[in-house]
Amino acid sequence: MSLANPIRRVAVIGAGPAGLASAKYLLAENYFEQIDVFEQRSSAGGTWNYTPPSVKSNTSTPVPHLNPHEPVEEPIWINQAQGAREATFVSPVYDKLETNIPKDLMKFSDQPFPEEAQLFPTHGTVKNYLDNYSTDVKSFIKFNTQVRDLRLHDAKLSNWDLTIANLHTGSETTSTYDAVVVASGHFTVPYLPDIPGIQAWDEVYLGAISHSKFYDSAQSFRDKKVVVVGSSASGLDIGAQINEFSKGKVIVSQKAPSYLATSMPSDKIIRPEIASFLSPTEYDRGIQFANGHIEEHVDAVVFCTGYFYSFPFLSSLQPPVVTNGWRTRNIFQQLFYIEHPTLAFPVLSQRVIPFPMSENQAAVLSRVWSGRISLPDTSDMRTSLDDEIKQKGDGKTFHLLPFPMDADYMNHLYSWAAGAEPRTGLVNDGQGKLGTYWGPRERWMRALFPDIRRAFVQKGDKRNEVKTLAALGFDFEAWKQEQGCT
Numbered sequence: 001m002s003l004a005n006p007i008r009r010v011a012v013i014g015a016g017p018a019g020l021a022s023a024k025y026l027l028a029e030n031y032f033e034q035i036d037v038f039e040q041r042s043s044a045g046g047t048w049n050y051t052p053p054s055v056k057s058n059t060s061t062p063v064p065h066l067n068p069h070e071p072v073e074e075p076i077w078i079n080q081a082q083g084a085r086e087a088t089f090v091s092p093v094y095d096k097l098e099t100n101i102p103k104d105l106m107k108f109s110d111q112p113f114p115e116e117a118q119l120f121p122t123h124g125t126v127k128n129y130l131d132n133y134s135t136d137v138k139s140f141i142k143f144n145t146q147v148r149d150l151r152l153h154d155a156k157l158s159n160w161d162l163t164i165a166n167l168h169t170g171s172e173t174t175s176t177y178d179a180v181v182v183a184s185g186h187f188t189v190p191y192l193p194d195i196p197g198i199q200a201w202d203e204v205y206l207g208a209i210s211h212s213k214f215y216d217s218a219q220s221f222r223d224k225k226v227v228v229v230g231s232s233a234s235g236l237d238i239g240a241q242i243n244e245f246s247k248g249k250v251i252v253s254q255k256a257p258s259y260l261a262t263s264m265p266s267d268k269i270i271r272p273e274i275a276s277f278l279s280p281t282e283y284d285r286g287i288q289f290a291n292g293h294i295e296e297h298v299d300a301v302v303f304c305t306g307y308f309y310s311f312p313f314l315s316s317l318q319p320p321v322v323t324n325g326w327r328t329r330n331i332f333q334q335l336f337y338i339e340h341p342t343l344a345f346p347v348l349s350q351r352v353i354p355f356p357m358s359e360n361q362a363a364v365l366s367r368v369w370s371g372r373i374s375l376p377d378t379s380d381m382r383t384s385l386d387d388e389i390k391q392k393g394d395g396k397t398f399h400l401l402p403f404p405m406d407a408d409y410m411n412h413l414y415s416w417a418a419g420a421e422p423r424t425g426l427v428n429d430g431q432g433k434l435g436t437y438w439g440p441r442e443r444w445m446r447a448l449f450p451d452i453r454r455a456f457v458q459k460g461d462k463r464n465e466v467k468t469l470a471a472l473g474f475d476f477e478a479w480k481q482e483q484g485c486t
Contacts, residue, residue: 001377003342004158007178007369008033011162013147013313015039016046017130018346018358019183021108023137025362026181028433030425031370036177037137038164040075040146042086044134047187048127051091052078053216059090063202063209064194068308068325069315072148073188075167087144087167092187092213092234096241097123100233100453101353102469105445108133108355109436119466120456144168150180151316158340163313179342179369182311183358186348187213189310189325192303197277204280212304218242224299227251227287229274231258235304240457242302243268251295271295309348321345327398332381334399334409335361341368341375349399352406353446356436360410363417363435372420372432403446407438441476448474 010032012019019037026035041049055076075087098120099106103113106121111133117125134141142164149163153176163174190211202209212234218241226246228239231254243250251269271289278286278294286296308325319330319339328348330338337343346361347354367373375381392398401409414437422430438446445452455472456463466472 001341001375001381003369003371004156005178006371007342009177010035010179010181010369011160011175011177012037012181012183013150014046014183014185015041015044015134015141015143016048016183016185017133017355018185018362019046019181020044020130020134020137021355021359021362022181022183022344022346022365023140025359025366025433025435026369027137027140028427029366029370029372030423035140037141038145038147038162039141039143040073040087040167041089042143043131044138044141045127045130046183047091047185048093048123048130049089049091050093050123050127051088051216053095055088056090056214056216059214060207061190061192061211061213063192064198065190065192065211066194068189068310068322070189070310070312072146072312075146085168089188090213092215093123094215094238095217097237099123099126100237100449102445102449102452104469105353105442105449106355108359109434115467117467118464119468119472120453120463147184147313148172149174149316150182150313152340155340158342160343179344181362181365182314182343182345183347184311186309187307189308190303191305191308191325193305195274195277197279201277201280205285208285208299209301210303212238212302213307215302218245221246221300223247225251225295225297227253227271227274227295227298227301228304229253229301230304230306231256232304232306238302238304239268247299251298253289326396327394330385332375332385335365336368336375336381338378338381338385341381349401349406349409351400351402353410356438357406357410357413360413360417360435363433364413367417367420367432370423372423373416404443407443407446410436410438440480444476444479445469 010026012022015037023037026032073089077085078088080086102119103117103121107113144167146165146167148165151161153159153161159176159178160180161174161176163172165172190213192211215238221242222245224247226242228235228250239250239252249269251271253271253274273290274287275290276288278288284296285298286294287298288294309322309328321328332338334348335344344365347358414435426432452474459466
């Protein structure tokens with residue numbers, strides 16, 4: 001399938017990891033006349049921009065929260081020196097967050113993390129890493145600029161009208177682009193489930209129910225009886241932090257044990273799903289679990305229940321990309337919008353290693369849009385999507401790519417990009433900029449990283465001294481010998 005018209009002007013929405021990688025690979029094609037990156041924050045890094053606790057403490061989400069179709073997020077203004085103001089947006093990054101991915105696996109192909117960084121970097125280290133990664137594309141980024149609307153300009157040409165607002169002046173402008181990368185992420189609109197009694201409970205015990213997006217520090221849970229809902233990476237980490245300050249052991253409500261668990265079950269009280277929040281007139285801050293057990297005197301409930309897919313600036317798009325928010329729709333290979341593949345959505349997948357995946361997807365989309373790779377016909381892309389839905393399901397599981405699925409997809413993207421038609425003047429003998437290929441060592445790390453993370457956490461306060469896998473006793477060469485590999 002050939003695109004309807006040559007693509008010369010490209011917009012990238014967001015200057016987080018996926019947006020930065022997209023800009024780099026578009027630039028490396030030496031083909032596009034204009035590349036504009038729009039970032040509503042004042043610096044690169046996307047969700048890795050830490051939000052001050054004073055902002056988070058004054059922000060919350062409705063209880064329950066079931067709507068993925070929220071309007072474009074409004075900025076929170078922070079006063080700076082000499083009367084200046086900075087537009088801030090709440091990020092789920094919290095005070096003592098460390099990655100759950102070792103730095104050797106998390107990195108982009110062309111930029112290692114600093115040797116002195118701990119094996120699982122802090123959020124500050126990641127932010128600095130992304131600042132450095134953005135250096136050679138920073139001149140293309142328009143900061144403090146929010147995308148308000150994106151709609152099809154001409155169906156035959158598959159180009160797009162993009163409306164942006166300068167957050168400082170409020171002025172809006174609309175420009176037409178031949179292609180758009182939607183790299184705005186999916187950690188904005190929190191999901192907080194509708195459990196019987198939750199709304200009445202929240203109204204009586206105001207502020208007791210919260211979502212992990214607004215968590216910053218365990219200090220605020222000192223001497224409180226706390227229930228943490230969810231056993232994802234954030235739920236495990238937040239629960240472990242709160243456990244150091246809470247009244248008694250943290251109660252963890254989970255559907256199933258997590259493969260990422262870093263501590264023994266005895267460190268916490270495990271309960272099944274919450275069945276209901278009990279009437280405040282009959283119980284003292286009571287919660288009943290699915291097995292019938294009742295806990296009273298609960299001071300706080302933190303929902304680590306994830307986020308909806310949400311693209312509010314795409315409300316006019318037909319067919320839609322978002323309906324109920326559990327997964328995206330009408331997307332080929334978890335990347336291209338089928339109806340008009342001049343629209344791309346990198347890193348929709350979950351349970352993946354996002355930085356290298358974003359660059360491998362960027363390598364593909366930049367080659368498609370520069371004419372070096374052809375996509376299948378629309379009907380074939382829809383057939384491929386239907387097959388993917390049959391395999392993965394039509395709900396939350398659709399975007400899950402647990403190992404080895406993510407490794408196979410990563411290498412598929414790499415090979416897809418490497419097979420593009422060469423072009424004179426590009427690096428790698430005309431192949432162009434290539435991303436990350438996962439060989440045996442990377443796949444070994446990916447398979448073992450829950451164990452690696454577990455060993456790292458068990459170092460306690462000394463884990464900041466751990467810089468390498470070898471320091472935790474993980475040796476790839478020794479593993480190869482054990483496996484009889486040469």
